[in-house]
Amino acid sequence: MNxxxxxxxxxxxxxxxxxxYNVIPFGHRCGTAMSVKYASLRKFSLPFDWTIPLxxxxxxxxxxxxxxxxxxxxxxxxxxxKYEVIISHFDDDILNGIKQYERRIERFNRxxxxxxxxxxxxxxxxxxxxxxxxxxxxxxxxxxxxxxxxKFLKKKYLNINYTILYFNFFEYKIPKDSNIxxxxxxxxxxxxxxxxxxxxxxxxxxxxxxxxxFKTKFEPKLNVKTMDNLxxx
Numbered sequence: 001m002n003x004x005x006x007x008x009x010x011x012x013x014x015x016x017x018x019x020x021y022n023v024i025p026f027g028h029r030c031g032t033a034m035s036v037k038y039a040s041l042r043k044f045s046l047p048f049d050w051t052i053p054l055x056x057x058x059x060x061x062x063x064x065x066x067x068x069x070x071x072x073x074x075x076x077x078x079x080x081x082k083y084e085v086i087i088s089h090f091d092d093d094i095l096n097g098i099k100q101y102e103r104r105i106e107r108f109n110r111x112x113x114x115x116x117x118x119x120x121x122x123x124x125x126x127x128x129x130x131x132x133x134x135x136x137x138x139x140x141x142x143x144x145x146x147x148x149x150x151k152f153l154k155k156k157y158l159n160i161n162y163t164i165l166y167f168n169f170f171e172y173k174i175p176k177d178s179n180i181x182x183x184x185x186x187x188x189x190x191x192x193x194x195x196x197x198x199x200x201x202x203x204x205x206x207x208x209x210x211x212x213x214f215k216t217k218f219e220p221k222l223n224v225k226t227m228d229n230l231x232x233x
Contacts (some may be wrong), residue, residue: 001128001187001188001189001198001201001202002187002188003185003186003187003201003202003205004184004185004186004187005180005183005184005185005209006171006183006184006186007181007183007184008171008172008174008181008182008183008184009181009182010174010175011174011176011178011179012033013163013179013181015119015163015213015214016117016213017214017216018118018230019117020117021116021117021118021119022114022116022118022119023036023039023041023042023043023118023119023120023121024048024108024111024112024118024119024120024121025042025046025048025049025120025121026048026056026059026120026121026122026164027048027053027054027058027059027122027123028052028054028055028122028123028124028125028126028142029051029052029053029054029057029088029125029126030049030050030051030052030088030089031123031125031202031203031209031233032049032122032125033046033049033050033123033201034207035121035123035203035204035207035210036207036210037207038159038203038204038207038208038211038212038218038220039207039208039210039214039216039218039219040211040218040219041119041173041210041211041214041216044107045069045100045103045104045107046104046107046108047067047101047104047105047108047163048108049099050088050089050090051085051086051087051110052085052086052088053085053086053146054085054174055142055143056122056142056146056148056149057148057149058084058085059149060145060148060149060152061083061114062083062085063152063153063156064152064156067108067109068211069081069082069106070083070085070101070105071087071098071101071102071209072087073179074087074090074094074097075094080207081190087101111136111190111214112157112160113157115159115161115202116161117161117162117163118127118160118161118162118163119162119163119164119165120162120163120164120165121164121165121167121210122146122164122165122166122167122168123167123168123206124139124142124167124168124169125199125202125203125206126200127169127185127187127190128187128190128191128198128202129190129191129192129193129194129195129198129199130192131132133194136170139168139169139170140170142168143166143168143170143172143190146164146166146180147175147178147180150164150178150179150180156182159161160196162179163179163180163181164179164180164181165183165210166180166181166182166183167185167206168182168183168184168185169184169185169186169187170184183209203219204220207213207220
């Protein structure tokens, strides 16, 4: 599988790597957090890192409700919350896992209000191995919902300074008042089932692209200790 890309950035948004910033994975699943980590852009764990499927309208719903009941009834082995989002990679020590997510939510609420630039990163990796995620109708809806989420963010967090990096295999018309950069991917091959090499290659490709954009170190090799930290911070 070969991947290529082009940048759809009609509003000429500049990524200033010299300013202080935070990067927040915005779904659609845990591969986004992995790519951000591989690009040396992940400073800490956040509530949306290990969630499936995290569509934009679900993020909006969660934020509207201030993360109420975001943590499902994990004590009874239920890992899907009321927003129909599955929490993945939950700590085997359930009580510790609950505390981890409480910290991640508190951290998100803090950094989104800080006077720092925020880069939200959304990736549609399922396009590679699922027909459903290659359907234009679903992709169009997700992009429209991302525009609605963007409006909500500006309304809820009045002073927010942000850019959304929207990785997808479709190119979209970006409104003039939007801070979305559409990173349009292309592939020479798609699949109808999941194979580790397929989505790992995708994650590595996106991570390399991010590291080039942000001028950070590309570190795709993670040792056991690093992997533990990924899920337990």
